[in-house]
Amino acid sequence: MAADTRTIEANPAPFRLESTRAALLIIDMQRDFLEPGGFGAALGNDVSQLRRAIAPNQALLAAWRAAGLAVIHTREGHRPDLADLPPAKHRRGEAVLRIGDAGPMGRILVRGEPGHDIIAELAPLPGEPVIDKPGKGAFFATDLHAILQNRGLTQLVVTGVTTEVCVHTTIREANDRGYECLAVSDCCASYFPEFHEIGLRMIAAQGGIFGWVATSTALIAALKTEHAG
Numbered sequence: 045m046a047a048d049t050r051t052i053e054a055n056p057a058p059f060r061l062e063s064t065r066a067a068l069l070i071i072d073m074q075r076d077f078l079e080p081g082g083f084g085a086a087l088g089n090d091v092s093q094l095r096r097a098i099a100p101n102q103a104l105l106a107a108w109r110a111a112g113l114a115v116i117h118t119r120e121g122h123r124p125d126l127a128d129l130p131p132a133k134h135r136r137g138e139a140v141l142r143i144g145d146a147g148p149m150g151r152i153l154v155r156g157e158p159g160h161d162i163i164a165e166l167a168p169l170p171g172e173p174v175i176d177k178p179g180k181g182a183f184f185a186t187d188l189h190a191i192l193q194n195r196g197l198t199q200l201v202v203t204g205v206t207t208e209v210c211v212h213t214t215i216r217e218a219n220d221r222g223y224e225c226l227a228v229s230d231c232c233a234s235y236f237p238e239f240h241e242i243g244l245r246m247i248a249a250q251g252g253i254f255g256w257v258a259t260s261t262a263l264i265a266a267l268k269t270e271h272a273g
């Protein structure tokens with residue numbers, strides 16, 4: 045792909061997307077978080093709050109793939125023997141179902157189980173790396189940094205769930221590693237709308253302390269623009 049730069053209308057300032065350096069990083073759009081009967085629902089959450097991000101992600105993913113840019117997906121989950129599950133994470137809360145328990149979509153948040161899969165609407169294509177992460181941040185205990193470095197990818201356009209947990213943790217980790225991060229507001233979601241709003245504001249505050257925030261409309265418009273600028 046020829047290198048080009050596109051300017052995205054964003055907060056706190058325009059974001060200059062460089063096609064050969066940019067990856068779309070889709071965080072944890074998994075059945076366990078987005079569908080009834082999964083981990084999110086077991087924690088007492090209303091999954092419809094997250095499902096509003098599905099259609100914008102589909103539109104962005106289609107435009108991004110059509111432009112020929114890199115796509116990376118992540119999934120939060122654990123080994124079937126739960127050896128990578130910290131006891132503190134396992135014990136936490138008053139959940140009906142805990143990580144590793146059998147639920148309607150298989151064992152909760154366990155790799156290889158149906159609930160751990162990425163939702164069908166955003167299924168990865170062959171060649172798109174899928175990062176399995178045991179924590180909230182996509183850099184912790186994964187090979188994401190190596191994959192990005194090996195491919196010369198230094199800009200991350202981040203979408204997924206949940207805004208204030210895995211999206212935020214990943215953007216903070218990426219920021220400290222020198223990546224430029226753009227969060228796509230309507231392609232992220234939280235079980236708590238107020239956390240979503242504040243989470244996005246925190247990214248762009250203080251001159252973009254963690255990065256930039258843009259809408260999928262602005263991003264898709266720039267991706268469809270013929271000329272660099």
Ligand code: C5J
Pocket residue numbers: 071072077120180205206207209210211
């Ligand atoms: C959570 C995530 N919320 N993907 N995980 O437990 O944000």
